[in-house]
Amino acid sequence: MTARSLADLVKAYDVRGTVPDQLDAEVARALGVAFAEVVIGPDGAPGCVIGHDMRDSGPALVEAFADGVCSRGLDVTLVGLCSTDGLYYASGALELPGAMFTASHNPAQYNGIKLCRSAARPVGQDTGLADIRTLAERILDGDVTPEAVATPGSRTERDLLADYAGFLRGLVDLSGIRPLTVVVDAGNGMGGFTVPAVLGTGAGLPELPIAVEPLYFELDGTFPNHEANPLEPENLRDLQAAVVAHGADLGLAFDGDADRCFVVDERGEPVSPSAITALIARREVARAVAEGADAADVAVVHNVITSAQVPEVIEATGARAVRTRVGHSFIKAEMARHGAVFGGEHSAHYYFRDFWFADTGMLAALHVLAALGEQPAPLSALMADLSRYPASGEVNSTVSDAAAATEAVLAWGEQQGVTVDRLDGLTLVHDGGDGDPMWWLNLRASNTEPLLRLNVEAADAATMERVRDAVLAIVRS
Missing domain, CATH: 3.40.120.10 (Alpha-D-Glucose-1,6-Bisphosphate, subunit A, domain 3)
Incomplete structure (x- = not known):
């Protein structure tokens, strides 16, 4: 990233980069001003709500971002430590735009911001994020100096953890279930903060017939045990072993900001x-x-x-x-x-x-x-x-020309009598009508890396493997 470009920091859906070389207090403040000008003000909101995960860099970045918002005469509600879905709850319950400081499952040196409008409506590249980036860059360059406001906005601190837990418990009736033992791997992320509140009685909720065996509940943004990314099979191994060792009914794994949940059954096998x-x-x-x-x-x-x-x-x-x-x-x-x-x-x-x-x-x-x-x-x-169909999972290939590789796969697929659609990347569907087993594949180019991402599913494992290997041979040639 050059001194005044945020191209490598502001992504298609969020803000994410390394601290402090890509994201520091100055950048966070400029993004706070831009968020106020592009989202909060035009939406007619009186201010926004801000939360952060367990990363050490979070509080200072929150303070700078909040300063930027308040400098535009808008108020800030600080909810402190929370999960990303906890921030969405705050945005919905308080009817305010929100900013969640997190880099999800990324390593400790990263941080970022997930932004939303009131009622947790998304802010992405086409819904305000590109404009936020442009304005923040101009502020950092000195091309734009927002006019001073007569009265800066105020800061209010508010703890919403118990309200969040009560709201979720009100959506699913667990009162009549049989006793269960569940191992929860929080990966030293925000699940260690939210699970005790939601499944325990600490938020003043009725006791559930659920015994929780905690794994890595200590909040630690350095992730000392494993990455908080359960999508990678290696990061599920501790949970799988613990489920079997405890004779548990299931296991749950959360990513760093606890907006994703992965499930392991009583045998220690992942559930897709x-x-x-x-x-x-x-x-x-x-x-x-x-x-x-x-x-x-x-x-x-x-x-x-x-x-x-x-x-x-x-x-x-x-x-x-x-x-x-x-x-x-x-x-x-x-x-x-x-x-x-x-x-x-x-x-x-x-x-x-x-x-x-x-x-x-x-x-x-x-x-x-x-x-x-x-x-x-x-x-x-x-x-x-x-769990009807064998699947390849996502297989990544580094390519020099993603478009050419994709067209080569399309040409191969057309010889197989497939249906083609391009809603998102290239999807080929073989419906099995000619007597061959059903299969489908999707090939998508990464937005940020020279990668093609392949997913294949079929009626049986042999067909899935045959299609997967044939496509990978084309892509990687």
């Missing part, structure tokens, strides 16, 4: 986020119907990489499956457009209409606990019909 998406979709559709909705009027959103079983399960309930691009801004926009009750992604982001269409790993965890505890079978049996 697509299976969790299908499970929660069934529950949310059933609840909507029980409350009087016609199933045909209920929608659930999923991205292009979730398993083929997800729309199958949704449509089996009588509800509508809405397919969209990968990324929270696309999921949230489609959910709002269709009034969808739920949305899920392959990356373990889960979105709920009753949570301002925002993503919350903790609410997803409560649904899994309720579904398991409402019946006698182990989690592996409960999820058996939701």
Whole structure:
């Protein structure tokens, strides 16, 4: 990053970079001024809410950002330590735009900001973030000096953890479930802060028949035990071993800012986020119907990489499956457009209409606990019909010409008699109509790296491996 360019810091969906060479107090203050000018003021809000995760750099960056907002005559509500979904709760409950200082699962030297409008509505490249970046750069360059305001905004500190916990518990009934033992790996991230409040009695909530075995609950932004990124299989190994050692009913793993939740069954086997998406979709559709909705009027959103079983399960309930691009801004926009009750992604982001269409790993965890505890079978049996198709997982390849590699895969696919769509990258679907097993693949270019990301799923493991290997041979040649 050059001295006054924020191109490497301000991404498509958030702000993220290393401290202090990319993100320091001066940059944070300029971003706070820009957020006030681009989002808070035009939205007619009196101020914003700001939270941060456990990284050591967070408080100083929050102070600088808050100073920038207050310099525009707007008020700041500081909620201190919180998860990203805790910040979304604050934005929704207080009806204020929000700024969450976190770099999610990135290493300790990183920090960043996830921004939202009031009611947790997303701020992305096309919904204000590009304008925030441009204005912040001009402020840093001295090209723009905002006029002084007569009265700077005020700062107020507020603890919303108990309110957040009570709100989530009010959305899922856990009162009648059977006793469960759950191992929770917080990865030294914010799950260690929120899980005791939500599953325990510290927030003044009724006691649940759930025994929590904590793993790495100590807040530590240096991540001394493993990266707080459960999407990487290596980071699940401690949880898997602990579930078996404790004879637990399941395991839960949260990423650094606790907006994503991953699940391990009683055997220590990971449960795919697509299976969790299908499970929660069934529950949310059933609840909507029980409350009087016609199933045909209920929608659930999923991205292009979730398993083929997800729309199958949704449509089996009588509800509508809405397919969209990968990324929270696309999921949230489609959910709002269709009034969808739920949305899920392959990356373990889960979105709920009753949570301002925002993503919350903790609410997803409560649904899994309720579904398991409402019946006698182990989690592996409960999820058996939701794990229908072998999948490759995301396989990354470094390429010099992503477009040429993609077109080569398209040419190969057309020889296989596939259906083609380009909603998000290249998706090829072989429906099995010619007697060969069903398979599909998606090939997407990274926005930030010279990578192509491949996902393959098929009716059987041999077909999945054949398609995966054939495409990788093309891409990597």
